Amino acid sequence: MLVRTGSHWSFESERALENIVADHLQSLLSLNLLHRQYLCQGEICDLVATNVDRQLVIIELKNSEDRYIVQQLTRYYESLTLEQPWSDQLDYTQPARLIAIAPSFHRHNFIDRKYNRLSLEFFTFQVIQQQERFWLQLSSVDAHDTTSIPLNYTEVSLPPDDDLPAPPQRLLEALGAMPPDAQQTILALRDRVLRFDPRIQEVETAESIGYGRGQKNWCVELSFDRKQSGPILFLWLPLLSHRHKKAIGRHRIWTDWATILYWAHVPSGLGQAKPMEEWQQIPPEKHPRKTLAGGKFKYVANGFSPNVALHFGCTEQTASLQAIVDAALQQWQARL
Incomplete structure (x- = not known):
């Protein structure tokens, strides 16, 4: 969620900023959210909201200085007033x-606003660290009012004098949005993987961090998605299909970082598989074209049963994440 640049902190993406503002719109601006990323007349509005007086409020967010924010808001206003959604509210x-x-406003923004007939309000934001806590501070450029809310983020505590290389910054940034105990569990998992065999390398790509030899021969992968606060785990384990008794496949693992909850074979990317509980929260019109449990692809993740651990190479039935990771490591070593 947050990234450190020198001595300053900022949001890792505009989506991360939007998530926070949308979730705390009432506390920050006394507004009620109507919709995020609303598509109207070919324009996509970041946030559409209202207040106690039922006014239309359009919010555009920028994670860096931008010269054209006034023009964007003007176009959104035109589109929304033509379509007039939520007319009952x-x-x-x-x-x-x-x-x-935005974090700051270019002087062109003030010129554009000066000659615009609409009511435009500018707010700057900054991320403030006070000891172990982080805050989002929102300040009105015109009224000089300031509002702050706490952020659910903590700087990761690393063990002193560790002989392993420091964790990649991307991993630390993802861990910061997780509880301290989960942070330490994932760091301990990384430690276990890197110490298992001196040939295991930590390889960063644009989407993930892989553990194995080079770019292809991996046994563990931590992938990242801006929609998720923490890393997504993948393990290379035996395929269950009887046609591939000795074949190894890349499996996505849903976990609380102590036990495995669900799993699905995902050859590449993040895949479309989700636990059924997640599918039930998504409107059916947004489901894949194929039925969830049929066709060539399987879109419903499997609930993890301890007896699956035997097929994955464990010596006993278990749902322990550590045991399954150890099985993936041992099988990777055996393939070298």
């Missing part, structure tokens, strides 16, 4: 509020 006869949130 909004009073379109009232003037709309257009809000821009």
Whole structure:
């Protein structure tokens, strides 16, 4: 969620900033959220909201300085007033509020606003670290009012004098959004993998961090998705299909970092598989074209049963993540 640049902290992406502002819109601006990423007349509005007076409020977020934010808000206003969604919750006869949130504003923004007839409000934000806590501070450029909310983020504590190389910055940034005990569990997992065999390398790619030899021969992978706060685990384990008794496949592992909850064979990427509980929270029109459990691809993740551990190479039935990781490591070593 957060990244360190020198002595300063910022959001890793505009989506991370949007997540925080959307979740705390009432605390930050006394507004009620109507929709995120709303598509209207070919334009995508970051946030559409309202207040107690039923005014239309359009919010555009930038994670870095941008010269054209006023023009964007003007186009969004035009599109929304033409379509007039949520007419039961909004009073379109009232003037709309257009809000821009960015770390800083280019001087062109102020020129554009000066000659615009709409009501445009500028807010700057910054991430502040106070001892072990992080805060988002939002400040009105015009009224000089400031509001702060705490961020669910902690700087990762590393063991002193560790003989292993420091964890990649991307991993540390992902761990910061997780509870301290989960942070230490994942770091301990990394430690276990790297110490298992001196030939295991830690390889960074654009999407993930892999553990094995070179770019291809991996046994463990930590992947990252901006929609998820923590890393996503993949392990190379035997395929269950009877046609591939000795074949090894890349499996996505859903875990609480102590036990395995679900798994699915995902040859590449993040895959479309999800536990059924997650599918049930998604509108059916957004499901894949094929039925969830049929066809060439399997879209429903398997609930993990301890007896599956035997097939994965464990000596006893278990749902322990550590035991399954050890099985993946041993099988990787045997393939060298």
